[in-house]
Amino acid sequence: MTIEVRIPTILRPFTDGExxxxxxxxxxxxxxEYLEANHAGIKERLVEDGGVRRFVNVYVNDEDIRYTGGxxxxxxxxxxxxxxxxxxxx
Amino acid sequence: xxxxxxxxxxxxxxxxxRDHPDEACGVVAGPAGSDRPARHVxxxxxxxxxxxxxxxxxxxxxxxxxxxxxxxxxxxIYHSHTATEAYPSRTDISLAQEPGAHYVLVSTRDGAHDNGxxxxxxxxxxxxxxxxxEVTLVERYDDDVSPTQKAADR
Numbered sequence: 001m002t003i004e005v006r007i008p009t010i011l012r013p014f015t016d017g018e019x020x021x022x023x024x025x026x027x028x029x030x031x032x033e034y035l036e037a038n039h040a041g042i043k044e045r046l047v048e049d050g051g052v053r054r055f056v057n058v059y060v061n062d063e064d065i066r067y068t069g070g071x072x073x074x075x076x077x078x079x080x081x082x083x084x085x086x087x088x089x090x
Numbered sequence: 091x092x093x094x095x096x097x098x099x100x101x102x103x104x105x106x107x108r109d110h111p112d113e114a115c116g117v118v119a120g121p122a123g124s125d126r127p128a129r130h131v132x133x134x135x136x137x138x139x140x141x142x143x144x145x146x147x148x149x150x151x152x153x154x155x156x157x158x159x160x161x162x163x164x165x166x167i168y169h170s171h172t173a174t175e176a177y178p179s180r181t182d183i184s185l186a187q188e189p190g191a192h193y194v195l196v197s198t199r200d201g202a203h204d205n206g207x208x209x210x211x212x213x214x215x216x217x218x219x220x221x222x223x224e225v226t227l228v229e230r231y232d233d234d235v236s237p238t239q240k241a242a243d244r
Contacts, residue, residue: 009190010189057150057151059151064148066147082151084151084154085187085188086144086185087133087188088145089142089179090141090143090180
């Protein structure tokens with residue numbers, strides 16, 4: 001099974017500049033482990049304290065996973081995952 | 091250096107004044123690699139706060155999808171400060187995650203939201219380091235090609 005993962009500019013140093021990579025996993029958590037195995041260091045930029053970082057948005061088929069179960073959100077073959085840094089400040 | 095057309099510059103100031111006393115925020119997209127802020131997209135401040143701004147997560151996805159389809163990138167990311175100077179706050183610096191963007195700050199403090207002069211300043215924020223850059227206003231860009239036109243040419 002293959003999941004397409006869209007990588008934002010700031011994380012492309014982890015993917016040799018690739019804008020999108022293939023991933024695998026039954027949940028977002030598993031997908032992130034898969035990404036980490038292939039692009040070491042990326043997990044720490046996505047996850048903290050067992051959840052998605054506050055200022056990183058992860059979408060599965062256009063749904064922000066904050067509203068669909070967080071890292072436990074399930075994935076199926078052909079899903080598209082988009083990672084976007086929040087645009088925020090004070 | 092940030093080169094920006096006067097109409098977009100004025101529209102950003104107008105947006106900041108309109109949303110005062112809350113912070114206003116938005117982007118100016120431009121053709122990828124052009125460094126030309128061409129398409130002003132005012133965004134909703136989902137935080138609706140005088141001291142914080144954040145794009146709504148659904149709006150953010152829609153914006154990036156549009157930019158992808160148009161082969162654009164966020165050339166400028168702007169927001170206003172409503173009671174402090176137009177300089178990145180510690181929060182701005184720690185949350186800046188678009189290393190290629192010009193971060194524009196405007197200040198609507200001290201009556202600038204009404205009709206006083208509005209500070210309009212531009213910065214690069216990369217890995218927690220802020221560098222201010224010159225802002226050059228132009229009436230229009232030379233050999234203007236709209237993003238839509240460029241996409242259609244492909």
